[in-house]
Amino acid sequence: MLGGDLSVARRGLMFILSSPSGAGKTTLADRLLASDNNLTLSISATTRQRRPGEAHGKDYYFVSEEEFTRMRENAEFLESANVFGHHYGTPRSLVEDTLRQGKDVLFDIDWQGAQQLDEVAGEDVVKVFILPPSREELEARLRKRAQDPEDVVQKRMAKADSEMSHWAEYDYVIINYDLDESEELLRSILFAERLKRRRQIGLAAIVKDMIGDG
Numbered sequence: 001m002l003g004g005d006l007s008v009a010r011r012g013l014m015f016i017l018s019s020p021s022g023a024g025k026t027t028l029a030d031r032l033l034a035s036d037n038n039l040t041l042s043i044s045a046t047t048r049q050r051r052p053g054e055a056h057g058k059d060y061y062f063v064s065e066e067e068f069t070r071m072r073e074n075a076e077f078l079e080s081a082n083v084f085g086h087h088y089g090t091p092r093s094l095v096e097d098t099l100r101q102g103k104d105v106l107f108d109i110d111w112q113g114a115q116q117l118d119e120v121a122g123e124d125v126v127k128v129f130i131l132p133p134s135r136e137e138l139e140a141r142l143r144k145r146a147q148d149p150e151d152v153v154q155k156r157m158a159k160a161d162s163e164m165s166h167w168a169e170y171d172y173v174i175i176n177y178d179l180d181e182s183e184e185l186l187r188s189i190l191f192a193e194r195l196k197r198r199r200q201i202g203l204a205a206i207v208k209d210m211i212g213d214g
């Protein structure tokens with residue numbers, strides 16, 4: 001598959017998707033994961049309530065406040081943040097193991113997490129911000145998801161401005177008009193980033209063989 005199966009050994013990258021809630025990043029992340037064997041989702045721990053249809057260990061690790069605090073104090077998180085009054089954190093072990101195997105990790109995290117990962121692993125980080133086509137459409141998508149009560153929808157709309165104000169800290173920005181188109185754009189970014197020379201760590205030896213002595 002194009003870009004997903006390079007024959008040259010390479011360093012895994014950290015592919016971060018952020019967006020205001022409801023812009024479509026979970027849907028896009030699911031699509032990318034379903035079609036790319038070299039991509040693994042980083043499953044976060046959170047203290048927020050599980051939504052209908054969400055599974056522990058698949059969408060999130062749903063943990064108590066006490067467990068979250070214990071994990072944070074034990075340095076089990078690569079980054080953590082408070083979003084909408086709940087704690088979220090990226091467990092360190094899966095990310096480190098996956099990258100070591102030369103595979104990529106996908107993160108669905110907010111701007112605070114993106115900043116923290118940039119600080120600890122800048123070279124390996126690729127940050128993409130997903131924008132909705134408009135404010136009205138963002139609200140419509142939050143309602144369409146129809147899993148959050150009205151006050152939560154309003155709270156998320158109020159937070160959208162502060163999340164979106166961080167768009168310029170990202171490497172790439174996609175306006176999510178159409179899911180198929182946005183998926184293709186994301187895949188293009190991923191493929192191009194995989195081909196970056198510094199990530200293809202096996203390249204020097206191959207080229208040396210080609211060039212020979214002369």
Ligand SMILES: Nc1nc2c(ncn2[C@@H]2O[C@H](COP(=O)(O)OP(=O)(O)O)[C@@H](O)[C@H]2O)c(=O)[nH]1
Pocket residue numbers: 018019020021022026044045048079080081083084088089090108109110111112113114
């Ligand atoms: N910093 C950080 N943010 C996270 C993490 N996991 C999820 N988030 C962000 O928390 C916000 C709320 O996520 P969620 O409760 O699943 O609602 P969603 O906005 O509908 O996806 C989103 O912006 C997520 O990207 C994490 O481990 N760290």
Ligand SMILES: Nc1ncnc2c1ncn2[C@@H]1O[C@H](COP(=O)(O)OP(=O)(O)O)[C@@H](O)[C@H]1O
Pocket residue numbers: 019020021022023024025026027028141142144145176177178179
């Ligand atoms: N391009 C799009 N066009 C129409 N609906 C979309 C699009 N992208 C996402 N949606 C819908 O909007 C809702 C919110 O998407 P979701 O992926 O849960 O957002 P997020 O993870 O950013 O909160 C879902 O019902 C999803 O099917």
